[in-house]
Amino acid sequence: MKKIASKDSKLLLIFSGAVLLMPLWLAPFGAAYPDLLQKFAIYGIFAIGFNILFGLTGYLSFGHAAFLGVGSYAAVWSFKLFTMNVLPAVLFGVFFAGLLALAIGFVSLRRSGIYFSILTLAFAQMSYNLAYSVLTPITNGETGLQLTLNDPRWLDSLYKVAGEGLPSTELFGLKMSGYPGFYFCAIILIVCFFISLRIFRSPFGLMLRGVKSNQNRMNYTGLNTRPYMLSAFVISGMYAGLAGSLLAVTDPLAGAERMQWTASGEVVLMTILGGVGTLVGPMLGAGLIKYFENIFSSFNSNILHEIFSFLPDGIENVMVKVTGLFVGSGWHLTLGLLFMIVVIFLPGGIVEGAQKVKNLFVSNDQKGSAESSPEKQAVE
Amino acid sequence: MENLVLHLDNIQKSFGGLRALADVNLHVEEGKTHAIIGPNGAGKSTLLNVCVGRLKPDSGRVTFDGQELTGKKPHEIAQIGVARVFQTPEIFQELSLIDNVMLPALSRRDGAFAFNPHLLLRSQSEIRDEAEHILGDVGLKEHLNQEAGSLSRGDKRRLELGMCLILHPRLLLLDEPTAGMARHDTNQTIALLQKIKERGMTKVIIEHDMHVVFSLADKVSVLARGKIIADGSPDEVREDPVVKEAYLGGAHE
Ligand SMILES: Nc1ncnc2c1ncn2[C@@H]1O[C@H](COP(=O)(O)OP(=O)(O)O)[C@@H](O)[C@H]1O
Numbered sequence: 001m002k003k004i005a006s007k008d009s010k011l012l013l014i015f016s017g018a019v020l021l022m023p024l025w026l027a028p029f030g031a032a033y034p035d036l037l038q039k040f041a042i043y044g045i046f047a048i049g050f051n052i053l054f055g056l057t058g059y060l061s062f063g064h065a066a067f068l069g070v071g072s073y074a075a076v077w078s079f080k081l082f083t084m085n086v087l088p089a090v091l092f093g094v095f096f097a098g099l100l101a102l103a104i105g106f107v108s109l110r111r112s113g114i115y116f117s118i119l120t121l122a123f124a125q126m127s128y129n130l131a132y133s134v135l136t137p138i139t140n141g142e143t144g145l146q147l148t149l150n151d152p153r154w155l156d157s158l159y160k161v162a163g164e165g166l167p168s169t170e171l172f173g174l175k176m177s178g179y180p181g182f183y184f185c186a187i188i189l190i191v192c193f194f195i196s197l198r199i200f201r202s203p204f205g206l207m208l209r210g211v212k213s214n215q216n217r218m219n220y221t222g223l224n225t226r227p228y229m230l231s232a233f234v235i236s237g238m239y240a241g242l243a244g245s246l247l248a249v250t251d252p253l254a255g256a257e258r259m260q261w262t263a264s265g266e267v268v269l270m271t272i273l274g275g276v277g278t279l280v281g282p283m284l285g286a287g288l289i290k291y292f293e294n295i296f297s298s299f300n301s302n303i304l305h306e307i308f309s310f311l312p313d314g315i316e317n318v319m320v321k322v323t324g325l326f327v328g329s330g331w332h333l334t335l336g337l338l339f340m341i342v343v344i345f346l347p348g349g350i351v352e353g354a355q356k357v358k359n360l361f362v363s364n365d366q367k368g369s370a371e372s373s374p375e376k377q378a379v380e
Numbered sequence: 381m382e383n384l385v386l387h388l389d390n391i392q393k394s395f396g397g398l399r400a401l402a403d404v405n406l407h408v409e410e411g412k413t414h415a416i417i418g419p420n421g422a423g424k425s426t427l428l429n430v431c432v433g434r435l436k437p438d439s440g441r442v443t444f445d446g447q448e449l450t451g452k453k454p455h456e457i458a459q460i461g462v463a464r465v466f467q468t469p470e471i472f473q474e475l476s477l478i479d480n481v482m483l484p485a486l487s488r489r490d491g492a493f494a495f496n497p498h499l500l501l502r503s504q505s506e507i508r509d510e511a512e513h514i515l516g517d518v519g520l521k522e523h524l525n526q527e528a529g530s531l532s533r534g535d536k537r538r539l540e541l542g543m544c545l546i547l548h549p550r551l552l553l554l555d556e557p558t559a560g561m562a563r564h565d566t567n568q569t570i571a572l573l574q575k576i577k578e579r580g581m582t583k584v585i586i587e588h589d590m591h592v593v594f595s596l597a598d599k600v601s602v603l604a605r606g607k608i609i610a611d612g613s614p615d616e617v618r619e620d621p622v623v624k625e626a627y628l629g630g631a632h633e
Pocket residue numbers: 395398400418419420421422423424425426427
């Protein structure tokens with residue numbers, strides 16, 4: 001039993017190291033610039049939180065983007081009304097996302113399976129449409145919510161003279177763009193990972209696994225599962241709100257498209273790609289998808305022409321046409337293919353793949369001592 | 381002196397046009413083992429479903445120890461102290477045996493809203509000890525960390541029995557607890573059930589195996605086509621000509 005505790009500490013240590021050193025080890029992949037690193041951390045938080053609901057309870061929400069969006073709006077409003085300091089913004093984001101999750105979860109959790117998924121999807125699309133229509137005074141509709149020169153910023157105005165132009169987000173004077181922004185997100189990511197680790201190993205987590213495995217039996221043991229499910233839903237909604245507020249921290253604007261169903265679908269893909277119900281899987285999935293998005297969406301036809309310039313003209317044009325479908329704004333096609341390949345050949349995601357490779361190497365000589373990965377292991 | 385704790389009064393239940401239970405009355409004495417026998421499709425499982433809140437009866441009421449069970453949700457009935465072993469085992473297939481048994485114990489305490497993993501490891505260790513002990517009782521001690529889904533059908537039943545026992549129920553409902561078990565395991569289960577009888581737990585047991593019925597039951601009721609056609613002590617029922625004709629004649633081994 002002690003072994004598990006020390007194993008977890010090791011896992012946390014490795015995770016923290018890998019996250020904090022991302023600027024170094026991602027450099028050879030051309031991914032070590034702050035904008036992208038921030039995205040890795042932020043969507044990592046989003047996916048880790050999503051996995052607390054989906055991975056532990058098996059309830060698949062198709063509406064988590066609503067919480068992401070609310071987190072962003074709340075954070076930007078905090079910048080506009082109170083202060084450019086990011087701490088209140090993050091707190092507001094988490095709080096309002098949690099509140100919305102409480103309401104949506106309360107209703108949606110009356111159903112399970114596909115009906116639950118559809119209810120969450122409906123609520124998210126409703127939020128998205130409201131953001132464009134009646135809620136324009138709050139969301140600023142299609143333009144999106146932005147900072148302006150006439151924002152009151154009451155707290156800041158008490159002890160600071162407004163400088164020229166739009167202020168930038170800061171943490172007690174430290175500007176939250178570039179690497180400081182990344183490290184702020186990274187530290188929050190590590191804390192989030194730690195909390196998720198705790199939940200996975202706790203009696204609460206075991207209860208959620210029980211619900212996933214056999215909700216009937218849970219009831220016949222005398223447990224009312226609804227408060228547990230609702231807590232898991234709200235916790236994962238708060239993770240999403242946190243991620244949304246961090247998006248606003250690194251770039252202080254919020255638009256309704258953040259709440260669209262494609263964004264909800266993306267976090268599902270991230271989690272499945274990395275490995276549902278594993279601890280590090282969602283982070284890996286989030287990183288991989290954001291990395292590929294970055295590469296493939298930056299390709300345009302000029303670059304493609306360059307790549308295929310060695311071919312005769314006619315074939316070159318055909319190749320550019322065909323591959324052009326998969327890059328730029330069409331990169332989702334690539335994502336779809338990648339996703340299909342993973343679901344068909346590796347339903348357990350990247351983590352399962354890594355597991356298989358590892359077993360391949362340790363299979364013969366030391367099978368006895370080969371342990372299953374700490375990620376997948378339940379509490380012993 | 382009779383001290384009846386479980387009362388089923390005038391229970392009726394139909395599925396569409398099919399009358400699964402037609403006016404069933406059953407009264408079970410505290411601390412005793414009451415067997416219900418009857419041919420397939422007689423309505424035995426339906427009767428238990430009505431007791432645990434899986435089904436609502438069309439009419440009639442169920443009370444246990446003075447408390448109304450009809451209309452209550454399954455988890456509320458379980459909290460009153462009613463546990464059930466199902467005809468098709470309801471276990472946590474994906475979890476290890478030890479987790480399977482610890483989960484009910486944790487929900488019994490409702491101490492599961494705890495986020496501290498060490499709770500599970502240390503101060504909950506008495507729960508773990510108890511879980512291991514119970515797995516030993518039901519004869520599954522060797523496989524603590526095995527996935528429950530990989531067990532044989534008979535072993536799944538024994539696991540489910542363990543999951544019920546750790547709840548310390550006051551009323552235990554068993555739906556064919558030895559079906560699919562080898563003779564040896566059946567005898568072991570009989571011994572275990574005899575042992576818990578000494579603790580004063582009331583039990584209702586549905587069973588096809590007459591060997592099990594006659595070793596355990598204090599009282600037997602015979603259900604056929606949704607009606608109780610006879611009840612009494614095992615010997616009385618065995619000799620009852622109506623029963624012989626309706627049921628025992630063919631099935632007695
Ligand atoms: N949920 C249900 N829906 C429809 N018919 C059912 C349902 N449950 C049981 N029945 C029917 O009720 C009758 C009694 O079933 P059951 O109680 O399972 O019998 P037993 O356990 O005595 O073999 C059977 O004819 C069965 O087909």
